[in-house]
Amino acid sequence: VTTPSTPAASGTSQLATTPFRRLDHVGIAVWDADLAIPYYRDVLGLPLVGDEDAPEPGTRLVYFEVGGAFLQLVQPVSEDCNIRDWLREHGEGVHHVCLAVEDLSSITRLRPDDPEAPIFQAGRDRHACFLTNTAPQGTLIEVTELHRSR
Amino acid sequence: VTTPSTPAASGTSQLATTPFRRLDHVGIAVWDADLAIPYYRDVLGLPLVGDEDAPEPGTRLVYFEVGGAFLQLVQPVSEDCNIRDWLREHGEGVHHVCLAVEDLSSITRLRPDDPEAPIFQAGRDRHACFLTNTAPQGTLIEVTELHRSR
Numbered sequence: 098v099t100t101p102s103t104p105a106a107s108g109t110s111q112l113a114t115t116p117f118r119r120l121d122h123v124g125i126a127v128w129d130a131d132l133a134i135p136y137y138r139d140v141l142g143l144p145l146v147g148d149e150d151a152p153e154p155g156t157r158l159v160y161f162e163v164g165g166a167f168l169q170l171v172q173p174v175s176e177d178c179n180i181r182d183w184l185r186e187h188g189e190g191v192h193h194v195c196l197a198v199e200d201l202s203s204i205t206r207l208r209p210d211d212p213e214a215p216i217f218q219a220g221r222d223r224h225a226c227f228l229t230n231t232a233p234q235g236t237l238i239e240v241t242e243l244h245r246s247r
Numbered sequence: 248v249t250t251p252s253t254p255a256a257s258g259t260s261q262l263a264t265t266p267f268r269r270l271d272h273v274g275i276a277v278w279d280a281d282l283a284i285p286y287y288r289d290v291l292g293l294p295l296v297g298d299e300d301a302p303e304p305g306t307r308l309v310y311f312e313v314g315g316a317f318l319q320l321v322q323p324v325s326e327d328c329n330i331r332d333w334l335r336e337h338g339e340g341v342h343h344v345c346l347a348v349e350d351l352s353s354i355t356r357l358r359p360d361d362p363e364a365p366i367f368q369a370g371r372d373r374h375a376c377f378l379t380n381t382a383p384q385g386t387l388i389e390v391t392e393l394h395r396s397r
């Protein structure tokens with residue numbers, strides 16, 4: 098049994114109302130997206146709506162759309178991509194859950210000012226960040242903006 | 248690197264169009280929902296919209312709503328609940344991703360006729376099943392109906 102994360106107790110990180118507008122996507126880490134695509138596209142029949150390289154994290158991101166949300170395959174591309182370490186430790190599977198907000202400034206209190214939680218250019222031309230030091234119960238949460246940043 | 252699941256190659260399990268209507272919820276396995284609730288409710292500010300016991304799998308299910316979809320905490324209650332085994336092996340974290348269909352009969356071809364994939368009475372009065380023998384890349388996929396079954 099784990100202990101709960103502490104921000105709620107401090108009171109400083111609580112939000113009066115939620116800034117989260119939707120469940121944007123679930124990120125699934127895989128070694129090779131080409132091996133995973135046939136299941137989602139051909140067996141489940143989900144539309145493949147995006148396949149792009151995200152330079153900053155050094156990943157290939159493949160998107161399947163389901164009712165306006167997405168299943169996202171995350172394949173490490175660059176040698177120093179930290180998804181490689183995650184895959185070695187965990188094996189393939191769900192890596193993160195991403196919630197969408199109008200503007201990342203609405204979650205400043207949830208995003209610690211540390212180098213582990215930078216805002217980066219994520220897939221689909223969105224700004225995003227991870228809630229790295231508050232991830233509860235083993236669940237890594239990404240936050241992305243609803244609208245394109247460019 | 249894993250090998251892909253085989254149903255796509257056989258051709259018999261392919262769907263001409265997708266029956267999946269939305270990303271319904273992400274199930275997060277936890278030992279004690281009471282320890283996890285404060286983060287989702289008070290820190291993220293998500294509305295807690297359900298807290299129920301699901302007798303058949305022997306679990307407590309807690310739902311937070313985000314844009315019409317849900318984050319679902321899954322706490323084992325009964326002694327023989329298989330979530331206990333999963334938690335001992337994996338630790339707390341994302342356990343499954345659930346997609347919604349109009350009717351489970353639309354995915355008969357994806358649901359093998361074996362005792363590991365029964366239709367059961369899931370949370371929020373929905374019928375659901377798991378795609379147990381086709382789960383690709385370590386991702387367990389549940390399928391639920393959009394509408395209440397009672």
